[in-house]
Structure formats: C-alpha cells, structure tokens
Amino acid sequence: MRFGLHHPRRFEIRDHLRTLDPEHDRDEIAWLVSRHEFPWDYTQGTGIAFLRDYGIPTISALLDRTGEFEHDGVKRYDDTLLVAEESSVEGLDSERGHATLRRLNRIHGHYDIPNDEFQFVLATTIVGPVEWIRAYGWRDLEPVELQALANLTTRFGELMGITGLPTTYDGYLTLLRDYEADRFEFTAANRRVTEATLRIAAQVAPAPLRPLARRVTIALMDEPLRVALGMPEQPAWFVTAVRRGLRVRARLLRLAPPRRTAYHHRPTTYPHGYSLRDIGPVSMLEDLNRRPA
DSSP states (O other): OOOTTSOTTTTHHHHHHTTSOTTTTHHHHHHHIIIIISHHHHHHHHHHHHHHHTTSHHHHHHHHHHOHHHHSHHHHHHHHHHHHHHHHTTOTTSHHHHHHHHHHHHHHTTSOOOHHHHHHHHHHHHHHHHHHHHHHOSSOOOHHHHHHHHHHHHHHHHHTTOOSOOSSHHHHHHHHHHHHHHHOOOOHHHHHHHHHHHHHHHHHSOGGGGGGHHHHHHHTSOHHHHHHHTOOOOOHHHHHHHHHHHHHHHHHHTTSOOOSSOOOOOOTTOTTOOOGGGOSOGGGHHHHTTSOO
16 A cells, blocks of 8 residues: 555554444544544644633623633633543543533532523534644544534533534534624623733743744634734734644644554643642632532
C-alpha cells in the first residue's frame, strides 16, 4: 500500500473509529477524538466556545456580576477543562461521570438560568471544537465521530436537566446559529468578560506567545462574534497570517504518527492534585462542600 507523504500509521485511529457505533461506543469515540486525534484543536475550539457565550447579554451580565473571570479566571478555566475530563475519563454514565455532573448541577443551582440559555451554552461546547477542527484540523471528522459527539452532548445535557435538545450535530449547529442571530448584541458587560478571558488566555499561553495572545484570539473570531464582544478589528494581513499559519500546522501534522497516550489537562490551579470538592467558584466552595459532591 502506498501512503505518499502520510505516515503509514497516521490514520489507524481514524480507521478504528470507522468500525465503531456512535451510540454504543460514543464515549470511546469522543475520548479518541478529543484526547488522541485533536487534543490541542479541541481545547482551542472550547476556548472559542467560551467566547460565544459572552455575545449573549444575559449570559455575560451574569458572568460579569460573579466576577469569576476577573478574580479567579485561571481557576475557572482549569475547572471547566477538568469537568470535561472527569465526566469522560471513565465514561459519562459511570459513577465518576455522574458524580461530576452532580457537582456541575450544584454549581449551576446557585443561579437562575433558563433552559434556552443552557441549550445554547451546551451547543457551543460541541460546535466550537467541531468547527475549529473543520477549519484547522489535520483531517476531516468522520460522520461516526460527529454523531457520537452529538450523542454524548445530548446525554450530558440530559444529566444536567436540559430539555428539548437536538440529537444530531447539524441540529446543534442550527440551534447555535439561530440563537446567535436572534440574541447576539453588544453590551459593555460582553466586553468586560471578554477582556478578562483574554487576560487568562495570555496567562496560560506559552511564554513566547503571550504578547500576541489577545490579538491572535481576536483574529480567530468570526465577524458577528467580534462585533458582539466589542473587540477591535485586526488588520486583514494579520488575520490571514494567523489562519494560514494554523492551516500549515494542520498539513504538517498529517506527517506525524498518532498520539499513543491520552492528553490530560495539567491545571496550574492545583499543583498538588485536586478532587471534585475543589471544583467550583471560590465564593461558593464552602456551601458546595457542606454535602458530598
């Protein structure tokens, strides 16, 4: 068999994924996609997903009032990625997965959040990574991968008590686009929460990239998002250079062997380890920990 410029084993995980069932094997598929095939891309896409939330004034107003991103931004970033990992490492419907969702529900239970906002935020968590991979990933996602991610997202939402969820990726994409078309609107709170998040991005970026982290992130925003967040327009040459650089990276990755060990987030907030009882806003940890997570 001829592989041309491709590493002869580069596509072995993809080929394995093609043999799986998107319902029965949803957890394995999602784990392989997010932790082996596209770990960096998945994290970047999740970051863009955060930003989409801020374009909805009612969401940004709540986040602005809590001050989490302003005062404990890196912890909020770490906690979000750890919830994703804790809920999936043994399968979403494992005891560990259910315990993580119970913790998440207790955190959200402190706020009065309507079902439609939960639907939208959940949609961003699948659309953000998938659209990033479509634009900058080293290969396209397979139909079985898209359906497995949709199945996992819907089950995640069900465990959060969210109703009326889609069951396909296209359904989530439509939900997100329709909601943004109806609700995206600039407010000062949008900008404040965005600027706080961009400071977090600079903190967690590799040292050589920190001076450019803010501008690069803005360059990766689509125009409706950039306007809703009140971010300054970047020069066309800079936007082109950033996006072209990511596509060059994708082409180079096609030459690399598949990842053999799963990617795990290393939280700077918890240098000596963490438990579910550590996850949550600092202001409510005492209340959250009065009963077992």
